Amino acid sequence: MERVEYGLLLAGAIICAYRAIVSKRILSSTIYLACISALISVVLFMLGATQVAVMELSVGAGLVTVLLVYALSVVGEDALDPSSVISKPLAIAVVAVVTLLLGWMIYPATQFENLMGSVDLASVLWQQRVLDVWIQIVLIFSGVMGVLGLLSERTPGKAEGGHS
Amino acid sequence: MKLTEINIILIGIVSLLGVGFYGLLITRNLIKVVMVLQILVKAVVLAFVFSGKVSGNLGLGQSIAATVIVADTIVAVVGLALAVQVRRRFGTLDAPEISTLRG
Known part of the structure; x- marks a missing residue:
């Protein structure tokens, strides 16, 4: 079935x-x-x-x-x-x-x-694959930066004008 | 070849990968490329869990699949952010058109 x-x-x-x-x-x-x-x-x-x-x-x-x-x-x-x-x-x-x-x-x-x-996900994830957890944390941080880029309204032209 | 559960799931995984490859070849819109990558990664997640199941170590398969889901989501977020910025800068989402632009 x-x-x-x-x-x-x-x-x-x-x-x-x-x-x-x-x-x-x-x-x-x-x-x-x-x-x-x-x-x-x-x-x-x-x-x-x-x-x-x-x-x-x-x-x-x-x-x-x-x-x-x-x-x-x-x-x-x-x-x-x-x-x-x-x-x-x-x-x-x-x-x-x-x-x-x-x-x-x-x-x-x-x-x-x-x-x-x-x-037995918990023991595998927290004992054998701890490095994966750290990589996921770093990736989530990168994702937050990506969301900020997605939400950013600033154009490149305005950014250059701000420095001058 | 008998159509056991294992064979049905394997055929499903390979077919989903095939459809994803086809989409990757014919798609030009940058946002749609991100979506096609999502389809491919869903097949890969299924393959990881399935291989963990048949090898008797479902926990390991789930652990790797969870990592892949997180990485895939980040790829989608960063890819969409890039697509939006490309649209603002060049006024198009067409990948071949962007590759021929200068200046």
């Missing part, structure tokens, strides 16, 4: 991803991106990764969507995606080759019999 659920959730995520890419209006793409996050977080929850599922749902479907909508409101109505530089058949051919290569590389993973594993 879980096979059907996994299949439906992942098929929905793939369809949403395709719609997000081919949609001409970027606001629609943003909504599709939030849908992908929600579907992926359900899959993560079903796999037993509850903490990451909550993180993905709150960050992917919440924070990133809000940031994208805000950026779209700043850049205005001309945020339409123009047609691609390379031809679509060429892009499809390149992607098919890359995807087949990737599938061939991960084929040995299909030999696993069952899904298994235990949930």
